[in-house]
Amino acid sequence: MLDPKFIRANPEKVKTALLERSGDAALLDGFLSVDAKWREKTSEYETLKSSQNQVSSEIAKLKRDNKDVSELMSQMKVTAENTRRLSDELKALETELESKALLIPNIPAETTPKGKDESGNKEVRRWGEPGKFGFTPKPHDELGEKLGIFDFKRASKISGGRFVVLKGLGARLEMALINFMLDVHTRKHGYTQVFTPFLVNEGSMTGTGQLPKFREDLYEAGDGLFMIPTAEVPVTNLHRDEVLQAEDLPIKYASYSACFRREAGSYGKDVKGIIRQHQFNKVELVKFCLPERSYEELESLTADAEDILKLLGLPYRVVSLCTGDLSFASAQTYDIEVWFPSEGKYREVSSCSNFEDFQARRMNIKFRKDIKSKPQFVHTLNGSGLAVGRTLAAVMENYQQKDGTFLIPEALSSYVQE
């Protein structure tokens, strides 16, 4: 959510930003007109309420002196009627205003490249050289099925499409990657590990921005609960409605979770392999930090995620998403893409974003500089560190041998030893 005061003061700026990220400028006009009505109604209501409060306390005094107040009270019946009516109108406007405000996306950072879609994204850097194979490299799903470590058939029997069963070394490697990533982030990069519920309530989904706009992407579990599409949701919401101490910032969490996505709009995309699943594992990095430091923190968070690929020896590149490709809540995002030899291209394994105070405002997460200063919103960031299934696929493809087996990267060897 954007700051209403900022929107009022800079309507043109917000409009430009909306158009850049292919948003709807009518959203803004709608917000502003309801906002104007709301402010007018607010002052009308508060004025009336003020006089009502005054008379009420007068009645209290008179009553204590045993004076007759029946006439005053019958007069006040009318006033009470009016304040009730105004308050109802005000509430309706508030609801409308809130629902409009929740649909306005974040404003892209100055440093976010301008562009209308994926083609406007800017490559920032590359690391590693794609390996040379003396044969045609095979896709990971083919390797996995041949080796008996992926079972798509049985997965579709027990669950359906876009699921996989990992077996033997496949299952072992998946867990190994999770533990390896968590170890690196906690021991080397200083994150605190958290393990959270995979089901969250509606308030949490609204806080991080999945709701109200992206309900169709989520699995609803009933009883008001939703299955998380990423650990970002429970972890960022950990500090919802809290005032943090400035000296505790930045707070850095690393969290493993299974992630659940309906992939409603992706029919026909990545139907083979384990690239796009309804359920997948991910280690997520989340930070809460001082506003003036959030862009430095974005750089270091991205570097922390990249470090996993370096340690695994997987070639990758970092791409800065352009305004048109930016996700709803983000001000700036770096995608980390790992090399897939069978496709001859880089594919996303991590998305690292600075949300500035967009999520913090929705979740009411503040900090206090010192005891005397007012609380203000923190900045929140997150990024995958990394998507586990895709990393496993990349390991298999990049380390594959001519005979259809693959080597295990040195960094993982201690994690898969029997």
Add this chain to the structure above:
RNA sequence: GGAGAGGUGGCCGAGCGGUUGAUGGCGGUAGUCUUGAAAACUACUUUGCGCGCAAGCGUAACGGGGGUUCGAAUCCCUCCCUCUCCGCCA
């Protein structure tokens, strides 16, 4: 799932429907005293929103929502959450 108890300011904890934004204590901040510290004493110590250049004024908030009333932390309804006991269960 059944039975009971409870949700008040950073924390603990009061609160006959009427100067209660809320007694008191702890904590915190500033000051007095002291060579320094402690102790003691004094004062201050919630946040959101609207209006205003500002000082400030107004309004709202005692788990959430609704109701009764001139007036609700206090009464009624409803939902949520926590705890205890029983049942069931990895």
